[in-house]
Amino acid sequence: MSIDMSQFYQTFFEESFEGLDVMESGLLGLDVGAADAETVNTIFRAAHSIKGGSGTFGFTSVADFTHVMETLLDEMRDGSRMVTTEAVDLLLKSVDVLREMLTAVQSESDIDVEHVSSIQKKLEVLLHGESTDAEADAESEQSISEDSGASSWQISFKPLDYLLKTGNDPVRIFKELSLLGEYEVECQMDNLPLFADIDPESCYLFWDIKLSGEIKKEQIEEVFEWVDEDCELNIELNGSSEDESVTEELKPVVEELKEVAPVAVETSANVTEPTKKTEPANETSLSIASTQEKVKPSTTKKAVSTDSGSIRVSIDKVDALINMVGELVITQSMLGQLGERVDEDSLEKLQDGLAQLERNTRELQENVMRIRMLPISFAFQRFPRMVRDLSGKLGKDIELRLLGEQTELDKTVMEKIGDPLVHLVRNSIDHGIEMPDDREAAGKPRTGVVELNAFHQGGNIVIEITDDGKGIDRDVVFSKAVEKGLVSENDNLTDEQVYDLIFAPGFSTAKEVSDVSGRGVGMDVVKRNIRELGGNIEIVSAKGEGSKITIRLPLTLAILDGQLIRVGGDTYIVPLVSIIESLQVKAAQVNAIAGQAELYKLRDEYIPVVRLHNVFDLKADSEVLTDGLIVVVEGDGQRAGLFVDDLMGQQQVVIKSLETNYRPVDGVSGATILGDGTVALILDITGLIKLSQQERIEAA
Amino acid sequence: MTEAAQTAEGNIGIEINAEEDQYLTFIMAEEEYGVDILRVQEIRGWDNVTPIPNTPKYIKGVINLRGTIVPIVDLRERFGMEGVEYGPTTVVIVLKVIKDDVERIMGIVVDAVSDVYNIDAAEIKPAPDFGSVVSIEFVSGLVSIQEKMLIILDIDHVLNSGDLEIADQVKG
Numbered sequence: 068m069s070i071d072m073s074q075f076y077q078t079f080f081e082e083s084f085e086g087l088d089v090m091e092s093g094l095l096g097l098d099v100g101a102a103d104a105e106t107v108n109t110i111f112r113a114a115h116s117i118k119g120g121s122g123t124f125g126f127t128s129v130a131d132f133t134h135v136m137e138t139l140l141d142e143m144r145d146g147s148r149m150v151t152t153e154a155v156d157l158l159l160k161s162v163d164v165l166r167e168m169l170t171a172v173q174s175e176s177d178i179d180v181e182h183v184s185s186i187q188k189k190l191e192v193l194l195h196g197e198s199t200d201a202e203a204d205a206e207s208e209q210s211i212s213e214d215s216g217a218s219s220w221q222i223s224f225k226p227l228d229y230l231l232k233t234g235n236d237p238v239r240i241f242k243e244l245s246l247l248g249e250y251e252v253e254c255q256m257d258n259l260p261l262f263a264d265i266d267p268e269s270c271y272l273f274w275d276i277k278l279s280g281e282i283k284k285e286q287i288e289e290v291f292e293w294v295d296e297d298c299e300l301n302i303e304l305n306g307s308s309e310d311e312s313v314t315e316e317l318k319p320v321v322e323e324l325k326e327v328a329p330v331a332v333e334t335s336a337n338v339t340e341p342t343k344k345t346e347p348a349n350e351t352s353l354s355i356a357s358t359q360e361k362v363k364p365s366t367t368k369k370a371v372s373t374d375s376g377s378i379r380v381s382i383d384k385v386d387a388l389i390n391m392v393g394e395l396v397i398t399q400s401m402l403g404q405l406g407e408r409v410d411e412d413s414l415e416k417l418q419d420g421l422a423q424l425e426r427n428t429r430e431l432q433e434n435v436m437r438i439r440m441l442p443i444s445f446a447f448q449r450f451p452r453m454v455r456d457l458s459g460k461l462g463k464d465i466e467l468r469l470l471g472e473q474t475e476l477d478k479t480v481m482e483k484i485g486d487p488l489v490h491l492v493r494n495s496i497d498h499g500i501e502m503p504d505d506r507e508a509a510g511k512p513r514t515g516v517v518e519l520n521a522f523h524q525g526g527n528i529v530i531e532i533t534d535d536g537k538g539i540d541r542d543v544v545f546s547k548a549v550e551k552g553l554v555s556e557n558d559n560l561t562d563e564q565v566y567d568l569i570f571a572p573g574f575s576t577a578k579e580v581s582d583v584s585g586r587g588v589g590m591d592v593v594k595r596n597i598r599e600l601g602g603n604i605e606i607v608s609a610k611g612e613g614s615k616i617t618i619r620l621p622l623t624l625a626i627l628d629g630q631l632i633r634v635g636g637d638t639y640i641v642p643l644v645s646i647i648e649s650l651q652v653k654a655a656q657v658n659a660i661a662g663q664a665e666l667y668k669l670r671d672e673y674i675p676v677v678r679l680h681n682v683f684d685l686k687a688d689s690e691v692l693t694d695g696l697i698v699v700v701e702g703d704g705q706r707a708g709l710f711v712d713d714l715m716g717q718q719q720v721v722i723k724s725l726e727t728n729y730r731p732v733d734g735v736s737g738a739t740i741l742g743d744g745t746v747a748l749i750l751d752i753t754g755l756i757k758l759s760q761q762e763r764i765e766a767a
Numbered sequence: 768m769t770e771a772a773q774t775a776e777g778n779i780g781i782e783i784n785a786e787e788d789q790y791l792t793f794i795m796a797e798e799e800y801g802v803d804i805l806r807v808q809e810i811r812g813w814d815n816v817t818p819i820p821n822t823p824k825y826i827k828g829v830i831n832l833r834g835t836i837v838p839i840v841d842l843r844e845r846f847g848m849e850g851v852e853y854g855p856t857t858v859v860i861v862l863k864v865i866k867d868d869v870e871r872i873m874g875i876v877v878d879a880v881s882d883v884y885n886i887d888a889a890e891i892k893p894a895p896d897f898g899s900v901v902s903i904e905f906v907s908g909l910v911s912i913q914e915k916m917l918i919i920l921d922i923d924h925v926l927n928s929g930d931l932e933i934a935d936q937v938k939g
Contacts, residue, residue, distance in 0.1 A: 723836045727871070729838040734820065734821070745831065748819070
């Protein structure tokens, strides 16, 4: 067995992290007292897969830790242990620890052993009831691992008939066993049917194996790791007669059995009576294994962790692509045939063919775009845990509602929207929802509701974060803004403008700074991030009734609506979202300051004029403002009038990166290819305004 | 060109020696330069480019190469030679440039392509500072072929220095 295991590490980690997500969401969904058996099962299976995988890859600390969790989960599963809040909390913490461990293993750094063992201790205490037991347990574990003297094992291995179909081969298991020590195997053929009835793909044989040598039970278990769900397995120590040693050795056996057996087994407190032990345990192991649901390695279609460069795509989408390409090939060969002999009749056919080609191409493009689309549940899935933790910490009762989880959006957008969303939800919980008593006093139910809703609207995805908390106090926001010098006391602002102040840098209205939110960094960052994605954010709030934050984002970063503009012989593209209006210049409204900066009076506002031909050093048709047009643009809250020669059409453009083969260019966010095959640059308005300010400073 | 083409007949078609690499050569200001042929993606005639604002003069602009945006560098101007009017022989050689495991596609404008030679690695001599117009740092070696001198360019360095450096290095 000299396979290089490391090639599978990546898959293992991906699957394990997915498993952890499954466990986490499962645990959060558990109702204390009346746990849904299927949910517990799901959590158990995820834990089991992680244990199996980590054991196989030799990450023993992870496997050991998971084993304890698994035992606890197993007891919950078979109903011998109640699902308590305490247990769920501990399991959630364990999931965190496990995630830390896996991350540490993945990055080949050290595992925080103390933290791990403290949680593991807690798990064991919970598992074995009293603390004295835990100590005893720790001791016994120690003695087991130290016990490496010569021992003789009796293994009964009875595969279920479908074992071979799962790709496992008993011969290989025996080979592995033979490496451990001296072994003898006896084949039992009692179950062998008549020759005519034999299904060649089924396994009818079972085996008794004697194994002797310096072997630890774990080593044997490891060999059977991947088949222990598909067989009845009993590993016993031979010939030990002394009570005490039986206890020691049986303990893991019992635990192992419990793992295999979904029916109630005595809790480990009983293990101290060794004489009673062996019989019932054996019985259970024989009778129940067949009822066991087969544990599949995590098959949940969950996406990869956000930092990895890979993406999981559903088969449907890939099949659709393959179909599409098939069509394309057919169209191509049709056009090819037409091209071989061109006469007048074929002209019509040619046009048909070209139309078909166009359709195919467009569909193909749409489908390829869909590959990058993921349901927003990937961004939402972290919230149940977060809300649970926060409400515990703050002493608030909060119900989280997630709607529209299947709404799809581009993976890149998803990655960038995650953190802002976390911040907004934290804010809603921290500042929005009141304490239960306050809520009751205000005539509201004690439990506050935070709702996340996602849906498509036009070419955008809209995410709404709604809470039924105390809402935003307009006056508090306003006086705070005055205090911070953001606005003047005499300013007459609309509600909208007041709420918008929340996004101003350095603004925080929380009376106390908690570690949840209220540091005053964040909301401005949230707004900036959303702006960078080409989206916008707005708040609606009613005092005492709650607030609603609406985020609008483009579905994809790959395509944008652009306005083509012309300066001299060059064409540029201005993103339509940053254009406010375009107008012809009236000479009277232009003011030159110190002969350098030009300001244009737009109604009651002065905006700086950015001459694109100056900033980019181009040759314009005319440098006289009245000859051209001013496009009023806004970037990062700043407005400017972009002076251009002419406006051309509007069209959707596919964004291409300049950085792939060159590097970022100031004032340019990317490039695109126009219908005639030439390249046009897409302007970055924020960068452009900065660039013109710099030039002005340099010129001055 | 004709003379070069004749010698090429002798070269092309012979068995490729394991020790030998093939080089594409091109002419610039009467001198012949060579680049590793495996780096050459394609050769195309000069066509209009889209200029990039606020970049050095030797960066002519970008073109659309089947959907990718590829910057075009005038090699004469890059080396500080006098630029010339582009004529019918002016070509763009599209090259793969590798630096720090980052692959980029770039085009260079040269006067004309010349030939393909098989060159034994041992024949390439280190370049002395011979006062060529091309700064010695961009030359990886010299080879003489039929009494002609061929300058082998270190294309990864030429197209990865100055304003052409990889983005994050510029930032850092």
